[in-house]
Amino acid sequence: MMKAKIDDVAKLAGVSKTTVSRVMNKRGYLSDKTVKKVHDAMNELNYHPNVVARQLFKQETKLVGLIFPTVNNPFFGQLVSSMEKKLFSKGFKVLIGDSMNDPDKEKLYLQELMTHQVDGLIVGAHNHGIEEYKNTNLPIVAIDRIMNKDIPVVSSDNYLGGQLATQLLIDNGARIIVHTNDPQNIKSPAQKRRSAYEDTMIHNGLDPIVYTLEFDSNSDKKIDSIKRIFKENPNIDGLFVSNDMDAAQVMDVAKDLGYRIPEDLKVVGYDGADITRILLPSLTTVVQPIDKMADVAVSTLVARMQDVSYSSNKILPVKIWRGKTV
Amino acid sequence: MMKAKIDDVAKLAGVSKTTVSRVMNKRGYLSDKTVKKVHDAMNELNYHPNVVARQLFKQETKLVGLIFPTVNNPFFGQLVSSMEKKLFSKGFKVLIGDSMNDPDKEKLYLQELMTHQVDGLIVGAHNHGIEEYKNTNLPIVAIDRIMNKDIPVVSSDNYLGGQLATQLLIDNGARIIVHTNDPQNIKSPAQKRRSAYEDTMIHNGLDPIVYTLEFDSNSDKKIDSIKRIFKENPNIDGLFVSNDMDAAQVMDVAKDLGYRIPEDLKVVGYDGADITRILLPSLTTVVQPIDKMADVAVSTLVARMQDVSYSSNKILPVKIWRGKTV
Known part of the structure; x- marks a missing residue:
């Protein structure tokens, strides 16, 4: 099939090329009748105005x-x-x-x-x-x-999220609570989850313990980092993990090590995305309004x-x- | 900051605009020295050649x-x-x-x-x-x-996937096995999972039972459809679900109804995406090589x-x- 050109549209609509161009770019005075004639011709010919050409003129690409x-x-x-x-x-x-x-x-x-x-x-x-x-x-x-x-x-309110998560763990009896987060060189408001955790722990007379987990999930390196948390904190009874994917991996390692959740170890995640709520509905988490x-x-x-x-x-x-x- | 123009590049490089344009479009004979001068000037001025203009000429948009x-x-x-x-x-x-x-x-x-x-x-x-x-x-x-x-x-090999899933359920003792899939008006090779399930059931002297679940997940309508499966098949002991998100929801409903998985009900999903393997590693599933x-x-x-x-x-x-x- 030959691609329709602006000439074809003009011919079929019985107007000049300039008029077609003015209809396409919504410029100058045009009667409703003219606009309709041009649109009908464009539809009939399956004509796709070339955005590439148009945008040179309009200075926007959409x-x-x-x-x-x-x-x-x-x-x-x-x-x-x-x-x-x-x-x-x-x-x-x-x-x-x-x-x-x-x-x-x-x-x-x-x-x-x-x-x-x-x-x-x-x-x-x-x-x-x-x-x-x-x-x-x-x-x-x-x-x-x-x-x-x-x-x-x-x-979203990262500080409030960190506060709610940490206080929930404390209110349910956890005392040795570890927090995991991104590396601190990342300038993200999500770092406020960490501050909120630290403030809430100290406010409750508890010691903050923070570990860094790299974003790149699914790697053996991450699993090793998680194992180290349990090795270095044998009495751990709570975890506030700064995203749900990490929380899933943390729980997997914990179960392998024999921890019962929530009896031995309480876990709160972060994000609460739709997919996570469907695949892992059992996870208690801070829900961002995505x-x-x-x-x-x-x-x-x-x-x-x-x-x-x-x-x-x-x-x-x-x-x-x-x-x-x- | 003023945006650099092709004129500025030409001036700084000490060449004509045509030469700059030829360098950008890799046209005609150009000495290495000229190409380098133009590229250096483009870098110095932080000049981004306008793809919009270039593509009119080159007929590709990348x-x-x-x-x-x-x-x-x-x-x-x-x-x-x-x-x-x-x-x-x-x-x-x-x-x-x-x-x-x-x-x-x-x-x-x-x-x-x-x-x-x-x-x-x-x-x-x-x-x-x-x-x-x-x-x-x-x-x-x-x-x-x-x-x-x-x-x-x-x-991916949808027929083989359907066969493997169904046979796995049968080999592990399931007999009343339900399969869920997309509506049949969707012309997808994934419909072959259904054929493979039906063939494998019949080959083993069992009755195929197929239910349709709409793609749009997370809806109450889907939960209702899932509940109906259990209501209409009180002796169900196996489920081959055509995608993992549905499998998660099916298992959630089943657990609420008191089924123990895998003791009372065996479930095989489909897809095996990275996220699913992290959030729901316990799910037995057919892994596509995504x-x-x-x-x-x-x-x-x-x-x-x-x-x-x-x-x-x-x-x-x-x-x-x-x-x-x-």
Whole structure:
């Protein structure tokens, strides 16, 4: 089948090419009748206006780039899926980049997305100190990540989440409570979960014990790190794990070592994504409002694009899901 | 900061604009010295050649569209993530569309992606009979989905998977074995899991019992459908569920009804995605080679783009993961 051209549309609609172009770009005065004639002709010919050509003229691409560690994760998968739906409903298509927490890869993505002339970016990768973000006039919104003072951050209430999780463990009798978190060089609001844990432990006269688990899950290295927690803390009776995937792995190791959950060991996770709630409903966890975070990030980005005012930082509430692990 | 223009690059490099353009598009004779001067000037000025303008000339966008039901799912999340990595390494960026099994949304995505002039498409959505796929010269590859005879399909060995799962249940003593699957109007190679189940049951002198579960998980409607299975089959002792997310929900309902797994009820799932293996390692399931499927789909697409020969249909092997549910 030959691809229809603008000439064909003009001919069929009985108008000039200029008129077709004005209808496509919504420019100048056009009668409803003319608009309808042109649209009918476009439909009949299955004509797809060439966005590539149009955008040179309009200076917008209707593309938004999303840079996140990976969609192969319950939290980020839901976040990206939710943002994509929201952006689609506002007329944007989504370019994704899985940065896998590799600063070089993230830098490359950023450069490539800028080359593709995206209209905006939403970033939730975990790397810090990428200079390129400063050298762009592109509207950017960050999720759960502090970038620089000009970039608004959407996050949920990580401090409250850390407080609720730790207090829940203490209220249920745990005393030797270990917290696991990302490496501290990652500048994320999620580090507030750690501060909240430490503050709550000290407030209750208990000693904070923090271990670092790298993001890259499923590795033998992670399993070794988890085993070390149990070896170094033989009397451990509680664990506040900073994400649910790690919590699942921690519980797996604990069961292998003979711990009964929650009798011997109480566990609270973090994130509460839909997939996790279906595959591991027994896990007690702090639920982030993921779909709401996606909504707010998209609205903030669109406001930035349109130079409408927006609140620079937005912190959304969290809640506890009571499973059976506490 | 003012955005650098091609004029600035030409001035700094001490060459003409035409030369800069020839360097960018790798056209005509250019000395190494000239190429280096231009690249140095581009780097110094942080100049991003405008792909939008370039692609009008080169007729390629280096964009590949992925249309899948959702990335918020362990199987599709891993598949999309894996394809994105592979495509990125080959110089392509990825546009995603979550069609949520809505034929109208899928049609719209397809139109929009064609408008954005993607270089190719990989499709794994579940809808059938979308005419638009026929009206395009775009290179397309399908995953686990039969579209039309011109479009190559990558899948894993669904018939073998169904056989292995059913035989495993029978070998471990189950006799009243129910199979759940997608609605039959979905033209997916995954329907072969159903045929294999039916053949294996009959071959063993047992009666096949098949129930349909809609893809849209997490809904009360799905829970009701699952409850009906147990109500209508009070002596049920085995379940072969066609995806792991459904298997998790089926087991949750079963436990609430007082079934002990695997003592009273043996369950085999399907997919074996990384996330599922971490969150629900106890589930015995048929593991699809997801990363390998992603690799083959990308290689096939690239071969189609370059008019290199490729095998039209590719079926990859599966294996059983022995958890604790059989």
